[in-house]
Amino acid sequence: MPRPMVGPDGKIRAALLLPLSGPHAAVGEAMLNGATLALFDQGADRVELMPKDTGGDPGRAAAAARQAIDEGAAIVLGPLFASETASVAQVAGAARVPVLAFTTDPAQARPGVWVVNLLPEPPVRRVVAAARAAGATRFAALVPENAYGRLVLNAYRRAVADVGGVMVREEVYSGANPDPAVRRLANYAGRRAPIDAQIRAARALGTAEGRRRAAQIQREARIPPPDFDALLLADGGEQLRAVAALLPFYDIDNPPVRILGTPLLAAMPDAGREPALVGAWYAAPDEARREAFEARFREAYGTAPPIVAGVAFDAAAIAAALAGSGQTPSGVTLTQPEGFVGALGIVRLMPDGTNQRGLSLIEVRREGVQVIEPAPERFDDRIF
Structure with missing residues (x-):
C-alpha cells in the first residue's frame, strides 16, 4: 500500500x-x-x-x-x-x-x-557577463585554497570562456598568508622592472644630475596597470578584507581593474570601509x-x-x-x-x-551598496 x-x-x-x-x-x-x-x-x-x-x-x-x-x-x-x-x-x-x-x-x-x-556558478556568470558588457576582455582570479574557492574558480573559467574573454592570470592562496599569491598575480616585479632600470641607469652616472634624475623617477614614475581588466575575489568577511587591502600595495587599483566578488559580499554591509572594495560588483539574490x-x-x-x-x-x-x-x-x-x-x-x-x-547586480559603495540591476521578478526575464 x-x-x-x-x-x-x-x-x-x-x-x-x-x-x-x-x-x-x-x-x-x-x-x-x-x-x-x-x-x-x-x-x-x-x-x-x-x-x-x-x-x-x-x-x-x-x-x-x-x-x-x-x-x-x-x-x-x-x-x-x-x-x-x-x-x-x-x-x-x-x-x-x-x-x-x-x-x-x-x-x-x-x-x-x-x-x-x-550555487556558486550563477552569481559568477552574472558578474562576468556584466564586466564583459562594460568592456572587460582580460580576466584574473584570486581564490582561497578551499572547496568553495575551487568551485568558484572552475565556474569563472567557464563563464569567461562563454563570454569570449581570456583568463590571463589565476592564483590560489592559503588563508594564513595571501601576500605571495597577490604579488604573483600582480606581476609587481615585472611591471616595476623598467622603472627600476631607469633609476639604476641614472644613479650609475655618478653625477648630481643623475642623482636628481633618479629621485625624480622614483617620485613621479607610475607603474603600468596589470595585464587584466577584471579580477574575481572569492572570499568573504575579514579574510576578504585582508586580501583586498593588499591589492593597492601591489598597484592593483579599481579602476582600471574592475573587482568582482561573490554573494559572500552580501554578508558584509560595511564592505565599503575597505577602500579597495569600493566599486566592486557582485551578484546576489x-x-x-x-x-x-x-x-x-x-x-x-x-x-x-x-x-x-x-x-x-x-x-x-x-x-x-x-x-x-x-x-x-x-x-x-x-x-x-x-x-x-x-x-x-x-x-x-x-x-x-x-x-x-533571479539575481541582482550590486555595487559596493563607501556608504553601503547600490543595486545596479535589480533581480528579475519572473522567469520569462533573463536568468543566470
Whole structure:
C-alpha cells in the first residue's frame, strides 16, 4: 500500500533536517526559525514541520530522514552539508521522497535531490557577463585554497570562456598568508622592472644630475596597470578584507581593474570601509526581498539571520505553496516552469537537481551598496 502523502489533519508533513546540536547548532537554530517563519507567513495550516537533529553527521542525518519518512514525511527539507545530503539521498530515494537540500555543493544535485541553496556558478556568470558588457576582455582570479574557492574558480573559467574573454592570470592562496599569491598575480616585479632600470641607469652616472634624475623617477614614475581588466575575489568577511587591502600595495587599483566578488559580499554591509572594495560588483539574490526577510526575522527573533536562514525559508515556502494549491511534492510539481517566490526572490528547481534564481547586480559603495540591476521578478526575464 502506498504511503499517504497527507496526514489525517490534511497537512503535508515536511521533515526538516538540521544540525540542532554540535558546533553548527546556532546556524541550525536560525534555519529552523527561518523555515518556521515561512509557515507563519504562508502555510501554517497546510504544512507540518518535523524538525530532526542531524548534529552535522551523515549517519545521524540518514537515521533522521528514515525516522521522518516512517512518520509520514512527504518531503525532506535539508540537510545542510554535502556529506549528509549524500547519505539522506539514499534513504529518501529508496522511499521516493523528494529532498530539498541546503548544501551549496552542485555535485549533490540529481533527479529527486534538489540543491536549493545558492550555487556558486550563477552569481559568477552574472558578474562576468556584466564586466564583459562594460568592456572587460582580460580576466584574473584570486581564490582561497578551499572547496568553495575551487568551485568558484572552475565556474569563472567557464563563464569567461562563454563570454569570449581570456583568463590571463589565476592564483590560489592559503588563508594564513595571501601576500605571495597577490604579488604573483600582480606581476609587481615585472611591471616595476623598467622603472627600476631607469633609476639604476641614472644613479650609475655618478653625477648630481643623475642623482636628481633618479629621485625624480622614483617620485613621479607610475607603474603600468596589470595585464587584466577584471579580477574575481572569492572570499568573504575579514579574510576578504585582508586580501583586498593588499591589492593597492601591489598597484592593483579599481579602476582600471574592475573587482568582482561573490554573494559572500552580501554578508558584509560595511564592505565599503575597505577602500579597495569600493566599486566592486557582485551578484546576489533579490536585495529588496532579502532585506524584507531580514527585517521580519529580526522582528520575530531579535537577531539578524544568516543567509542560509533565507534558504530554509525558501524550502519551507515551496512546500507550503504546493500544499496551498492542493499538490503533493513530486518531480513534476517541484519543477514547475514558473518556479516559486521566497525570501531570496524567485527560484526555479531544475530537473537535474540544480536551481535557478533571479539575481541582482550590486555595487559596493563607501556608504553601503547600490543595486545596479535589480533581480528579475519572473522567469520569462533573463536568468543566470
